[in-house]
Every structure is written in C-alpha cells, then in structure tokens.
Amino acid sequence: MAEQKLHVYNTLTREKELFEPLNPPFVGMYVCGPTVYGDAHLGHAKSYVSFDVVLRYLRYLGFNVRYVQNITDVGHLVGDGEEGEDKLAKKARLEQVDPMQVAEKYTYTYFRDMDALNVLRPDIAPRATGHIPEQIAMIKTLIKKGHAYNSDGNVYFDVSSDPDYGKLSGRNVEESESGTRVETASDKKDPKDFALWKKADGEHLMKWDSPWGVGYPGWHIECSVMSTKYLGESFDIHGGGLENQFPHHECEIAQSECAHDAQFVKYWMHNNMVTLEGQKMGKSLGNAINLEQFFTGKHDLLTRSWDPQVIRFFLLQSHYRSTTDFSEDALEAAETGLKNLHSMITSIEKAEPGNGETFDIEGFKVSFEEVMNDDFNSAQAIAVLFENLKEIRKQITANQAPSNLGELRIFLHTVIEEVLGIWPNGEGGPGNSELTSGLVELFIEIRKEARANKDFALSDKIRDDLKELGVQLMDGKDGTTFSID
RNA sequence: GGCGACAUGGCCGAGUGGCUAGGCAGAGGUCUGCAAAACCUCGUACGGCGGUUCGAAUCCGCCUGUCGCCUCCA
CATH class of the missing domain: 3.40.50.620 (HUPs)
Structure with missing residues (x-):
C-alpha cells in the first residue's frame, strides 16, 4: 500500500x-x-x-x-x-x-x-x-x-x-x-x-x-x-x-x-515476538540468549560472535509486527547482505562525481517514504535501498558516476545513517590506520613486480596470506585495490 | 477451555484481486595469469479443500499445521 x-x-x-x-x-x-x-x-x-x-x-x-x-x-x-x-x-x-x-x-x-x-x-x-x-x-x-x-x-x-x-x-x-x-x-x-x-x-x-x-x-x-x-x-x-x-x-x-x-x-x-529456532524465548524459559552473548559468541548455542549491526539489520529486514525467528543461518545471510550494502555505500562514498546521468534522488526518496509511511515498513525500505544503491554503483563502475553525487550522499546519510541506523561503522578501525594501509600498499608493490615477472606462486602467496589476515586484494584495470574486513 | 496471529520459491522475508519485492545461497557468462570484486543473464513461489470473480497466492468458508496471549516477560 x-x-x-x-x-x-x-x-x-x-x-x-x-x-x-x-x-x-x-x-x-x-x-x-x-x-x-x-x-x-x-x-x-x-x-x-x-x-x-x-x-x-x-x-x-x-x-x-x-x-x-x-x-x-x-x-x-x-x-x-x-x-x-x-x-x-x-x-x-x-x-x-x-x-x-x-x-x-x-x-x-x-x-x-x-x-x-x-x-x-x-x-x-x-x-x-x-x-x-x-x-x-x-x-x-x-x-x-x-x-x-x-x-x-x-x-x-x-x-x-x-x-x-x-x-x-x-x-x-x-x-x-x-x-x-x-x-x-x-x-x-x-x-x-x-x-x-x-x-x-x-x-x-x-x-x-x-x-x-x-x-x-x-x-x-x-x-x-x-x-x-x-x-x-x-x-x-x-x-x-x-x-x-x-x-x-x-x-x-x-x-x-x-x-x-x-x-x-x-x-x-x-x-511482535522473537523466536529462537522456532521456539519462544523468554526470561522465564531459560533459553534466552543475552545480547552480550551474541556480541561475544560466548554461549553454548552459538558457534561464533555476531556484530550488533548485523542483528539490527536482520531485525529491520522483517516487519516489527511480524515475529522474527533467529537462527545463525539467517544471521549469516543478513551479515553477507549487510556487507554488500556497506560495500556499495563505500564505493559511493569514494567515487568522484562524474558525467553520468543525474540520479533521480526524488524518486528514491518517494519510494523510501512510501514504504516507511506504510506503518514503518523497514523491510521494504531496505529493498528500496538495495535497488537504488545497485543502480548507483552500476553507474560508478561504468565510470559514469552521477553528476549529483554530492547531493546523493547527503540523502544516503539521512536515510541509512539517521533513519535506519545501519551506516558502516566508523573509519577508525584497525584496518584503516596509516600504518596498515602503508604496509598493504607495500605488499601490493612487491606483488606487482612478482606478477610482472610471472612469478604467480609468490603473487598468489601474498594475496592468500593477506586474505588470511582479513585483507582482500582485488586486481582491476587500474591497478590493485584492497579492502579490510 | 477462551481470545488472537500466522502459513510465500533451497533458506530468510515483504507485499498484493490481474503487473519482477528484496536479501542469502545456487547456475551460466564477461573481465582476469588465476582468483576476488564488479557487471550481465537465469528461479515464475504463495499449506490443503471448496466458494465468490472475467481473473485469487491476495476476498469468504472449512480443514490442517505453527505460534502467541489469557501468569512475570520486549
């Protein structure tokens, strides 16, 4: 509606x-x-x-x-x-x-x-x-x-x-x-x-x-x-x-x-209520997993820890008047989805305004408000987000970044950060210190030489070992870029 | 026993009387030394049985199932 x-x-x-x-x-x-x-x-x-x-x-x-x-x-x-x-x-x-x-x-x-x-x-x-x-x-x-x-x-x-x-x-x-x-x-x-x-x-x-x-x-x-x-x-x-x-x-x-x-x-x-693997959870039933236990992974029923942001995102993907059933499988799907959402945001944040088509911010805004106006349908709001962000990123990867990128970013901050509260976590993480990025750049340089010499054993080792540390190298047309988990 | 909600594709999960939700997973392709990422293409689902309708997964009835409230709980 x-x-x-x-x-x-x-x-x-x-x-x-x-x-x-x-x-x-x-x-x-x-x-x-x-x-x-x-x-x-x-x-x-x-x-x-x-x-x-x-x-x-x-x-x-x-x-x-x-x-x-x-x-x-x-x-x-x-x-x-x-x-x-x-x-x-x-x-x-x-x-x-x-x-x-x-x-x-x-x-x-x-x-x-x-x-x-x-x-x-x-x-x-x-x-x-x-x-x-x-x-x-x-x-x-x-x-x-x-x-x-x-x-x-x-x-x-x-x-x-x-x-x-x-x-x-x-x-x-x-x-x-x-x-x-x-x-x-x-x-x-x-x-x-x-x-x-x-x-x-x-x-x-x-x-x-x-x-x-x-x-x-x-x-x-x-x-x-x-x-x-x-x-x-x-x-x-x-x-x-x-x-x-x-x-x-x-x-x-x-x-x-x-x-x-x-x-x-x-x-x-x-x-509505939350269930855990299809079962009601409540303080008096003893099957309630604390939020802190989710955040740290320290609970017998959990195999790992879960970022609070993932839990928030997962919750917002269903309507507040529907029951939400938690399982680690479902959380994992939400986690990947959120990661993709964040990577789209990051590429939009990094891009330079280009000579591509002006993005229809008004249309984006209208669809967002329409679904939120319908009893705060955050699940549909997130769908609207994915649809529009995908479109924007498509323009950016085609070197046709929207000309109104600045205005667009302001709108994204408003909607994703202020209203839904699922903006990527701050830039202050360990992955973004100058030392780290300097070191990664150094490895990229060394690997570039190895690749030029067709020493793929070394270049793959660098890439694989960095991956182990959570650093993903990506070879593109204009050189190698990296992202850190 | 009383009251109420819900049943959607492999999974999560919106929505709707006729028009692709979205995410995750999966398949093929482009690119690449190989990957990853990105991009392109692909799934035609709505518990069962009747009914209303030109047409229903969407409305009505019945059935089955799941869950909640009636007792502290968000």
Whole structure:
C-alpha cells in the first residue's frame, strides 16, 4: 500500500490509521522499558530497535518527538499468582546485594547493549522508584473517584467501575474468567481487579510508606504515572511488546482514563515476538540468549560472535509486527547482505562525481517514504535501498558516476545513517590506520613486480596470506585495490 | 477451555484481486595469469479443500499445521 502520509497500525482500532499528532509538530511517545533484573536479550533488541526506527522516522518527517522510556527498578512478582516474590528482591537475595545495586547494574548493561545496537537513548528514562509519591497520588485519586478500594493495606483497581476495560485487548472480561489459572487473592472484590498498591511483609526489601501502610506499588501504575508526568494526560504513541497488551497496557488505560477522564493514548503500537529456532524465548524459559552473548559468541548455542549491526539489520529486514525467528543461518545471510550494502555505500562514498546521468534522488526518496509511511515498513525500505544503491554503483563502475553525487550522499546519510541506523561503522578501525594501509600498499608493490615477472606462486602467496589476515586484494584495470574486513 | 496471529520459491522475508519485492545461497557468462570484486543473464513461489470473480497466492468458508496471549516477560 503506497502512502503519501504516515499511517500507523493502531492496536486499539486494529487498523492502519493516518498519523495525526494531538499537538503537531510535537509528538509524545512512551515505550515500556525493561525491568532491570537481568541482561537484555533478543526480545529487547527487537522491541527497542523497532521503536528506535519509529522514533528516527518521526524525527525525519520533522516531528518534534519527546521519547520517554521507563526503567522498572521495582516490583513485578515472580511466579504465579499475586503472592510471588519481587523479581528485583529475589535477584538481590541471590546475589547478596541491595536491590538497587541489581537495578543499577542491569540498567547499565541495558544501555550498553542498546548503544551497541545503535538504539538512540530516550529523552527521559524515568525510574519507577523515583516516582513513588506520584504513584501514591494517583492511587489516592482513583480511590476518591470510586475506581479503587483499600483492602487492609492492599489497594485494588475496581475493574467493574470501568465500562471500557478490555477495549485494547478486545477480550470479554466476563467470559475469560473460567479456565484461567490466576490464583485469586482473597481480599479482592472481584478476581479481575488488579493491585495498585501491595502491602509489604517484614522481609520485603523495597517498601515505602503510604496512606495504606508500608508497601510497594502495583505492577501497572508506574507506566501510567510516568507517562503522564512527562507527556501529559493524553499523548500520541504508546509502544511495547505484544505480550504486554494484556494485562499491562489494558490496566494502564483503565487507571489513566479513570483518573483523568481523558483519552490516555491515541496510537497503541505493539511489536511482535522473537523466536529462537522456532521456539519462544523468554526470561522465564531459560533459553534466552543475552545480547552480550551474541556480541561475544560466548554461549553454548552459538558457534561464533555476531556484530550488533548485523542483528539490527536482520531485525529491520522483517516487519516489527511480524515475529522474527533467529537462527545463525539467517544471521549469516543478513551479515553477507549487510556487507554488500556497506560495500556499495563505500564505493559511493569514494567515487568522484562524474558525467553520468543525474540520479533521480526524488524518486528514491518517494519510494523510501512510501514504504516507511506504510506503518514503518523497514523491510521494504531496505529493498528500496538495495535497488537504488545497485543502480548507483552500476553507474560508478561504468565510470559514469552521477553528476549529483554530492547531493546523493547527503540523502544516503539521512536515510541509512539517521533513519535506519545501519551506516558502516566508523573509519577508525584497525584496518584503516596509516600504518596498515602503508604496509598493504607495500605488499601490493612487491606483488606487482612478482606478477610482472610471472612469478604467480609468490603473487598468489601474498594475496592468500593477506586474505588470511582479513585483507582482500582485488586486481582491476587500474591497478590493485584492497579492502579490510 | 477462551481470545488472537500466522502459513510465500533451497533458506530468510515483504507485499498484493490481474503487473519482477528484496536479501542469502545456487547456475551460466564477461573481465582476469588465476582468483576476488564488479557487471550481465537465469528461479515464475504463495499449506490443503471448496466458494465468490472475467481473473485469487491476495476476498469468504472449512480443514490442517505453527505460534502467541489469557501468569512475570520486549
């Protein structure tokens, strides 16, 4: 579907809708961040790379985006039911450290891994523990308005008080009762009700004073509070993984709309899940390979390391609303593809403007925008890239470099570097030091003499041995060139 | 049990009521001392069975299969 204007698939309506921000050119965007009690894995990569491209493309279109992504450094219960243990507290107990130490550590590794994937940092990364008073205030409001009740130190949201409950996930709450394995907390009025504030027992490490006694905030309230604080009671985009659609996002809507009597979010966006060799992966299943393990190759299921850029490129080759199945074979194909893409970029960067046909930058731009406007179709955008870059390189190799090469390069930087974030890594690598290239040039000189003397044994040895070191020699009409991996 | 998604050529993976997605792998060719790279050419796919239609892989129904959510998870 070719689109002149940006269309976004809205989970709320199950349709692609024309994107019209509430207060253009400003756009408020909130994406559920990680719970920092473990290393980031492929699932995080898919979600945050997806929304990174959403963010980058919105900015490319000229929107002034404020991007908020929370860090959950408290709570969420481990195990079934409502009586489980706080995940951070559990991790802290196992590692014999303070929960905040755990949170700090994994916040650091999270951003480290996202940086490696070239994911832009959010404008604001609020911590749940830094917003306890705001959460208490919101719970108070909900109680005052009759949407929540205190049950001996546990405060629950009264789902029956919200006729809209269920509108995001499309589930009929009345009928979804039977068959669910939720252990019902005994002090709830209704099993569907969810916790806003939980009473802490004596051993609980992370707890705060509240009007209802010592406790800690419920699972969903932090996102309602922090998004509202930094983006307002109504904002444009809320994103997250599909698995959070219910109950997390449904509950966020209920809390926020009942507290503020305003539409919470205009566009809900959900990325699909990641599978590994066809199998679901998740923290609780134990088959999650950390991103760092991908980057270093240190995992039993991996045969080698994988460049973060390759992982990013691989993810962008499928749509964010499709599941992405990881396998090393698929990654390898992506790696070769990315390498080719980069080599095309490099040859365009090195070329001199020529007397060839003027390249149709406008046409390139229109095709790129058409596919991106169709709900951020990065997979098609990459196809557009290959088609156009191939054409340009063809002109260059035929010594017919486009005359508007300079303008073209600016456009390529915008699209490939700024929007998709898959530009070749910097020139500072070991392969590009003056010493290295000087040495390689020297070998090329020696080999040239050998070839002139028809000493192909020596010339092939030089070429083969350099190849072993990652230096590829290429004999062309105008002499020998080289590239370094 | 309830709800939902998906099934595309050797592999990954977009998309669409009639017109080549793209990438990877593969085959042949040009070039080359030989390679590599580059360039040229080549694959006519859409789970099964019905239906709608002038025409469907694309719409509808049924079936089969895979996966997800319903319980912390991106």
